[in-house]
Each structure stands twice: as C-alpha cells, then as structure tokens.
Amino acid sequence: MSTDYVTQKGQAFDRAAFESLLRRKVFLWQSFEPYGSVKGLFDYGPPLEQLESQVIQIWRDHFIRSEKMMALKCSMLTPYEVLKTSGHVDRFADYMCKDPKTGEILRSDHLIGDVLEARLKSDKEARGEKVEEKEEDPKKKKKQSKAAKGAVKLDDAVRQEYEHVLAMLDDYTGEGMGELIKKYDIRNPSSGNEVEPPVSVNLMFQTQIGASSNSPAFLRPETAQGQFLSFQKLLEYSDGQLPFASASIGYSFRNEIEHFVDPEGGKAHPKFHTVADVKLPxxxxxxxxxxxxxxxxxxxxxxxxxxxxxNETLGYFLVRIYQFMQKIGIDMNKLRFRQHMANEMAHYASDCWDCELLNSYGWTECVGCADRSAYDLSVHEKATGTVLRAREQLKNPETIEEWVPVIDKKKAGPKFKKDAKAIENALEALSQEMKEKLQITMESEGKAEVPVEDIAAGKVEIDTSIVKFEKQKKTITFREFVPNVIEPSFGIGRILYSLMEHSYWTRENDEARSVLSFSPVVAPIKVLVCPLQKDPKFAPLIAKLEEALDNKSISFKIDQTGVSIGKRYSRNDELGIPFGITIDYEALDDGSLTLRDRDSTKQVRASQADIIKAVSRMVKGKETWADVVARLPAYEGQKEAAE
Amino acid sequence: MSTDYVTQKGQAFDRAAFESLLRRKVFLWQSFEPYGSVKGLFDYGPPLEQLESQVIQIWRDHFIRSEKMMALKCSMLTPYEVLKTSGHVDRFADYMCKDPKTGEILRSDHLIGDVLEARLKSDKEARGEKVEEKEEDPKKKKKQSKAAKGAVKLDDAVRQEYEHVLAMLDDYTGEGMGELIKKYDIRNPSSGNEVEPPVSVNLMFQTQIGASSNSPAFLRPETAQGQFLSFQKLLEYSDGQLPFASASIGYSFRNEIEHFVDPEGGKAHPKFHTVADVKLPxxxxxxxxxxxxxxxxxxxxxxxxxxxxxNETLGYFLVRIYQFMQKIGIDMNKLRFRQHMANEMAHYASDCWDCELLNSYGWTECVGCADRSAYDLSVHEKATGTVLRAREQLKNPETIEEWVPVIDKKKAGPKFKKDAKAIENALEALSQEMKEKLQITMESEGKAEVPVEDIAAGKVEIDTSIVKFEKQKKTITFREFVPNVIEPSFGIGRILYSLMEHSYWTRENDEARSVLSFSPVVAPIKVLVCPLQKDPKFAPLIAKLEEALDNKSISFKIDQTGVSIGKRYSRNDELGIPFGITIDYEALDDGSLTLRDRDSTKQVRASQADIIKAVSRMVKGKETWADVVARLPAYEGQKEAAE
Known part of the structure; x- marks a missing residue:
C-alpha cells in the first residue's frame, strides 16, 4: 500500500522528507522532550495549532451553526458508574501480557502476531525465498533484518498452523491467546523473557474526583456520554421536538455529533432532498x-x-462529512466511505460507515458515522431510573383496555421493605399476557410467583391480599419513545495529519523545494510580506500594509532577512503560506504591490487596497486565485529574480 | 459585599432570579444529573458554549493573531517528574482531615473556621446579641439557624482565643492545625465524629500513562509547563530572537500566555509606547x-x-487585558487590577497583578498576570540537563582568561565509571575562585576533595594524574541567559460567569422581564426572526432571509410560535439575542423588514439587504446600534403591539 502512495502531483511520497519538514517547521513533536519524551503524546507547534483551530472553525460553521446543532461542553472527568453503564468499563479493553522481569506491557494479539510473523519470515529466508518488504517503518525493518540472521526453517505442518493462527487472530479470547503463547513458547522479543498470561486491561485513563477514594472516575473515552446524559435539557431547549442534534468539540481530538431521531418513520431527515443527488464513493x-x-x-x-x-439521516450526514472534507482541502481522490463488517462494529452500533482518507499509512478511519440506535439512552435510563424519552402527541387519542397491577401499598410496604419499589416496577413491567395469566393463577390458587431481576432473591411470592390485576380503560394522548441516535464522530488529529500529507508536494526539477499547499481558508498564516531588500525606505509602506492586514484580521509574517525573494518564498512554502506580497522600488513611486500565489508562483500587481481585498476574499473562500487572476493585471517583472 | 452588588442599571441584584434564568435557558448545570450530579463539575449548555467559543475567538484575535504569539497545544497528561520539578507535586496541596467513620474528607482550615465561627455565633446568640447575616447562601443560612437552637455561651478568654485563631488561620501549618483540632475538640459538623489529623493532599488529578504503573502522571494543573518544555522549539521558530510569547488555550478554562524576555534591559516591551497613555484602575x-x-x-x-x-512588559499586558475585557463587554466599572501581597504569591512568582472583576460573590480574580522570572526554565534545566537558554550576539566580542578543568578522560572513565559525567559537570560548574584554589591545593598536596551533589557519595577525590586546572584564553562572542517569563493566565470560566452577571438586568416596572445584554460580538445567537403571525404567506420571505443570514454566517433562531411578538422578544431577551427581525404584512408588499435592538427596544425599517448589512457590521463590532439608527429610518408602527 504505502509504496504506491503518491502526492497530489503524482510524485512518489517520501515520508522521511515529509517528516523532516514537519520537525523543521515545528508542526509537531513528542511531548516532554527534555524529560525523554513520552510515547504516544504529541505537542502541536504554532503552524499545526493554527491549522487545527481553523479546521475547527469551519467544522463549527459547517455543522453547528449551519445545521443549528446544540453545542455542549461536558465534563471530561466521568464517574465510574456512568462508564460502567455505557459498557466502556467492561468492553473498552485490550488483552495485555506483562514481562515480569522488565515490567514491559505488551498487547497480546500484537505480541503473538509479531513473533509468529517473524518466525515465518525467518523460515522463508532459511528456505532461500525472497522476502517481500511490506513494512515501511525503518525501525521495524531493522528489527526484521536482525531476526533474519539466524534464519530457522519450520516444519510444513508448523508453518501451516502459524498461518492459520495469524488469519484468525482477531477471533481469539484472552484465554485462547494464553494457550497460544504457551504452546508456541512466545516470548517478549526485546528481552527474550517469558510473559505472564493475557489480562484484560481497560484503555481508559483512571483518576478520582475529590480527595476521597470513594469517587473513582475516568477521563472520558468519547464525548458522547455527556451528551446522552444532557438529553432532557436538550429536549427542553428544543421545545420537546425531534429530531435535533447536539455536538461536542472534545479533548483528544474527537468532535462528536449526536443526532436524536424518532425511530418510527424510517429515520427520515428534513433536509435530505437538498443532497439526494450528491454522489459519494x-x-x-x-x-x-x-x-x-x-x-x-x-x-x-x-x-x-x-x-x-x-436511512436518510445516516445518508445526509455522509454527504455533510464529504462536503466538510472538500471545504478544508482534502484530496477527494483519497477519500472513501467504508461500511463496517458486522463483527467489526462497536458494542453500541447497529450500522456504521467510516469516512476513510488515504495517506502513506494506508486507508485511515477519520470519521465514524454510526447508528447507535437506542442503546445509550436505554442503558442510562435503566441504570438511573431517569426517564430519557421523547413524546409525540397523537393526532387521534385512542382509548384502550389494559391489565394493570393494583397494589395495596399499606400492606406491600411493611412486607417487602426495601424491595417494595423494585417489586412494584417489575409487576408493572410485565407483559399484558403475563398479567392476565397471573390474575387467573391467583384467582384459583390465591397466590403466584413473579420473577424480580433487581432483588436479591430474584423472585417474589404475591398473594391476593396484596396485589390483584385489573383490566382498566386508558386514554392514550401521546406516544412515548426512546430516540435513536446517529453519531458522526470526527478524529480531528487524523484528519489534520491526512490533510498535511495531501497538501505536500515538491517543485518540479527540485525535490528539495517542498510545498504544503494548504487551502487559503485553513492555512496557519495567510500572507508573507517581503520587502525587496533591507532598506529603511520601505518602512512606511510595511507599516501601512501591516495596519491594513490587521484591520482585516488577516494573519501574516514579515520576512526582512537579506536573502533573495525567491529563497524567502521557497522556505515559507513549507509553512503553507498561500500568498506573498512583495514591496519593491516601484511601490515607492505608485504604492502598487505584487501578490504571489504559492501553488502556481504566478503574480498580479495592483494597489494595496485591491490586493488586500483579493486576499481577504480568498481567505474567506469567496474567491479563488483563478478569479483574482481574471480581475487583476498579471505581473511578470520580478518573475525571474523571484523564483 | 454581595448585598451591595447592583446590575448595570443600578438595580439590586437578585441572584436567585439570575440563577433561575441560567437554569431555565440551559446555560449550565451540574454534570451527570441522572447519576445524582457531581459537585464541582459543570456542563455548558448551548448558549454558554457558544458564548465561550466567541469569547475565545476574540481572545485568539486579540492576543495570538494581533500580537503574533506562537499558539501551542501541549499534552494535558503530564508525567510525574515534570510536575515534581516544577514544584507542583510538593506545593500544589491543601491540608485535609478525614472523618474515619463516614469517609468524608474536609479541608482542615475550612473545618476549623466553620466550627469556631459557629461557636462564636452561638455564643453571641446566647448572650442575646443580634447576629449579622453575612452569608447569602441559603443552604448555609439554614445550617446556621439550626446550630443557633442550642446556643452556648463562651468564657471571655475562650472567645478571644477563637477570634485570634480565626484571624491567623492562613498562617497555621498542618501540625498547628492538628493541635487546634485536638485542643478545641473540633469534629465533623455533619456527623459529630472526631476527625483524623490533617494530611497534605495534592490538588492535582492523578492517573498513569500506559498500562504499566511505572508511569504515574497528572492532569496538568496549568498549561504553562508544556510551554516551558517547548522553549527550544519556540526559540528556533522565532530565529533565536527574544522577546517572544507562546499561548495555550487550555482545558480547565485557563488560557495562558508565556512571554519570554531577556532580563537585562529592564524587561522593556517594543510596543509599550503605543499604550503608555492608557489609564488603568x-x-x-x-x-x-x-x-x-x-x-x-x-x-x-x-x-x-x-x-x-x-516593568514595561508587565504593564503592556495589563493594558491588553483591560482592552480585551472591554471588547467582550465586561462592565468596566466592575474591574480593577490588584497587586498580590508578598506572602500571597505562588511559589514561582516574583511579582503579580490580578485583574479582578466584581460580581455578586465579591471581587474575583479572573486573570493573573505574574512575573515568573527565570524560575521554571531554571528548574527544568537543572532536572534534565537540557539547555533552556537564549543567546545574545555581542556587538564587541571580548577575550577573557579563565580557569578550566582539563580532564584525562581515558583515566577518568574507568575510575569514576557511571559518575564520570556528573563529576565532569561539577568540576566545570565550580567558580573561578574555587578552581584557582583547587589548583593550588593540588600543586602542593597532589590531590583535593570536591563536592559533587549529583552522586551518591556527595563528593569525590581528584588527583593530578586525572585532573588539572589551567588558565585559558577564550573569546566570548555571545551572552547566554535564561529568559524571564511574564505570564498572563486567564480563568475563562470566571470571566464568562462575571460577564453573564454584568449583562443581567430587568426591564423597568417589570422585574419578571429579565435581559442578558450580551454585546453583539459575543452573543450566542445573533438574530431572532419573527414572522408577525403563523401564516404560510410568510414562508418565502422567511426562506429568503434564512439564506441571506446563512450566507453571512450569522447565527439565528426562528420563533414561529403563536404568541405575541412582544412576548417572543421578551423570552428571547433572556438568551441575550441582540437583534430581532420582524416580517409583517407590509413586508409582503415591499420586502421591507423591521430590525429591533434588544437593549433599547427601538426599531428601524429597511430593505432586507440593508438590514442584513447592518446586522453583519454590528456583530463584527464595526458599527453600533447608534450608528445604525443614524443611518436607517426609525420605525414606530409596531411598537405598542410588540412591547
């Protein structure tokens, strides 16, 4: 996959050069470098922080404002009970093996996979076969070639067993993986030590709220739960009407939208007709x-x-995601929507489409668009007793007859004590059929046994002195239902990384001159101001230009170093600055400036007012460079000197 | 304090009514309500999330873009060692007492204060004196009046002792507080139980990075540390030039700026002259x-x-903070800058001014502007050995003679083994005087003893076969220094709360009609669209208006409920929507609309294009309502019906 990956200009993608650019221009780095860095934690430097901030502004405008979603900011610290109910405590986990001597913790499936793959490779080499280099990662390569030195041949039967295990690896339980580790003597490759059996380790960060250890909590693994628990407030804010959507811009780079919809009526979306013709991959x-x-x-x-x-709602959001990616400058030839396989979905999902972006690591999930059905609201409702439902007024109220438990509470209270409420709930929750059957039993035998899940005994004996079931008339004026949720969930970090790769290319005939061609609407800095030379005569013009850019809130950078203009543009192309304004000696006479487009390196020349207006419209996405070239006179004069 | 607090219209401030508004319009609530809520954690509903987002956008523009600061996004998870070095592990703590029977944890100073104050109050009541009600909090009132039932008189000597303790409470150590608790038999007021002695409890949230327990970490208590540890990258990005500033928009509602400045030259600021005339309270x-x-x-x-x-830099930032508060709509009569008392400053600060806002809780610190001097960079440099310094090229390089240790590394390595590097560093770090003295000792005695802090023995014996000190000539071309840091640190949550209180008032003669008069630039929703009645004839005009507002990215809400326009405006005044656009039957004839100003309730009438232009300019802060009234014709027609 990755060897075929090419830039937008069709050039082979050189990841080492790309990463070197990101480091050199301080886009990002591993956190806490002076303390030896921490694996998996990254800091965003100025260009990336600004890029993210602008992508998020577009996200806010595209989704929250334009779709009238309700933005929420919920607590990041989440009590244990909430995530126990949501299923994250039990199911948001991976099996891990500990190396008892080094303290290293290894993911069990990766450990088994890596070791068996290394043995198969060694076997191939021992048998003199050419080994394909699938992996691009230079560290990994090194490891593999080391392992290859003492190449070991395998029996045919063993080879086949290994291959079978690798194909089925996702399907093993923790115990199953433990057996594999024992059977094949799988050890920590970096120490050669035996490892302890796989243990399920939760992936969430645990902490506690307050000084007492009575309040265990986690850092939220998603922003969704806070939105579900705010459901009642949101329903109130939208005057009880569905559908509505809430949205949270989360830490951990996940922005999530929860669109609440009535499951009846096929999850239609009121604006679906406006997008029905849009074609998606x-x-x-x-x-x-x-x-x-x-x-x-x-x-x-x-x-x-x-x-x-x-359904329409899922479809509508796929289109909106597609349009968002287009707005921020994703290469649309490197985008696809992939439906989850049935066994691949999260524990809460009933259907899911991922928006995947192609980058040099392969197709990468960047937005998940899942139908969580009624899962979350239902489990929280059950755990807390808080009603998390919406109502629809019926146009034609209907009268029905139904079986209802009539409880003599004066007797039930003293008899059932603390279980009374649970028993009452259980009796009410029985089906119509069951209620009728129980009444018949009690009429003949005077008593009956009823299962009650939520009490210690698991069941209770009721008798006619305490309970009877009656058929009662009831007028139904509304329908109560648990809304279903469609959830588009955005991994902003992955989108940003893909956007950087999609924007990267090198000038023809000069691979050292690389460019990040960010769209003007997301570029971290919009304008590079270049006086032709270091000359105090330019100072008043620079000051005037600076003031004009500030007035329009356009970010800019002044490069007054002594090097040639061409060189200054070239090194700032790596920051992705879309426009350059040059102040030359002609400007001292007539005040005219030249405006240079990063991608084409073409220039136009006009008054400061016209140049600022053009830039201002382009960074708002209201005009393109093609529009500007059509309006303003082209400039060739500096071309040679500049490039 | 709080009883004197008045709204911007001079009305007594009714906190209960204000809080009821915030709840009713879902500005905020305690998190995880269905799970019984968690004390101290709040969720922001749609209006507050939008208000915050716009205040932060202004902050970005006012500080990051306009001052060309380097925005950073650093890891929120921070390894233990970093915060140990910064002093937070040891000093970011409070003394707490545990009630061993209930598990409750109480802050020791609060516990002592509350109990002794209750006893003094009870004493006053017992002696028949009138007790002043200082506290506004209704819960606290209830508690106090309960305590008053069994009023107990105190001896004069005891009363005086209590009063003395209360006045000095901030000065007691943990041990001192433990003695007070014993001496005065201070118990947990809610249980009557004795409590355990005070223990220092760190205020940070602890967690761990990765599955192994080898990597304890904390959620960052400030965004500053990540910025300090990125110092080298920032210095590189700014071509080695000081001063520069970095800025982080943090979780926990603290936005922090670190302005790095050369301590020589009185910490001047290049733009200070532009603000020198601004007067501050x-x-x-x-x-x-x-x-x-x-x-x-x-x-x-x-x-x-x-x-x-x-110094100038501190002064410059005080002015910029002042201007920021003005931009977002803070009542400038309720703002002051208060200098910290010497004993009040954080462990890293050498001077500090707080920007305090007056709200119904009293004067509240909302921005701290501290001079952290070289504290942070120095401690991290010492702990990690990473150089965190800047250099200034000297205009006139100078040649100096200095004592230098010359080490025979071939012999030093085998002899000192793992301590070799630490010993080398220690020898180099010795003062000139000490180096000369050691050389004299060694010349006479052949050996000498040198203290080495960083090795187990704490000292080392060196002899002439391994080390000698020589006087060498050296040309100094640059001066190396640890930059000082000026840090403005914004508590966005407190600013938002104060802004909401400052914006709150009620219409004359109708206290039930409350208004949040947010400035158009920060208001969560900008426009309320009101068709005069429910009438399908208005649909095309609504659609046209909707499209025009969308095109300008102006947020709006349509209120088509059947109630009177006056009532619709009134209930949306509570959301702080600054403008209303009414579509009436005249509009069907000539397309003209009326625009209503929330604060004055005055209206103008004009074409849709003119109305949209006026709104667009006002929400960008480019025009005020006074400007618009001067331009567009006033409209009185609907006045009576509408208000």
Missing part, C-alpha cells in the same frame, strides 16, 4: 466480502432507496 | 496594607516610570 459490506476494495460512486438518494445506506 | 500593595481597597486610575506609562508596576 461508497464501499459497502458485500463488496468487501467479495474481496474488492474499490468504492462505487453512488448518488446518496439512490443509495438510501436501495437500502445500501440504511 | 490600579490597587497596589501599599494601598492594601494601609487598609484601603480603592483603586486609583493611573496611566500605565506613569505607573512603570514610578515602579508602581515593575
């Missing part, structure tokens, strides 16, 4: 099962009609 | 010691000249 489940990874361009209206995409 | 240390809390309006140029404010 869809890679559905069946195509994947058939072994293909080629998406098909399908109009979303067609896709929903044929049930390729389950 | 300053309450300095001496005035406070004299017992006054009245600030004086002083031009910042004057204040720095007289050393009231220590």
């Amino acid at each position: 869809l890679l559905d489940r069946n195509t994947q099962t058939s072994g293909s990874t080629k998406p098909t361009m399908v109009a979303i209206g067609e896709a929903v009609k044929t049930k390729l995409v389950d | 300053l309450l300095d240390r001496n005035t406070q010691t004299s017992g006054s809390t009245k600030p004086t309006m002083v031009a910042i140029g004057e204040a720095v000249k007289t050393k009231l404010v220590d």
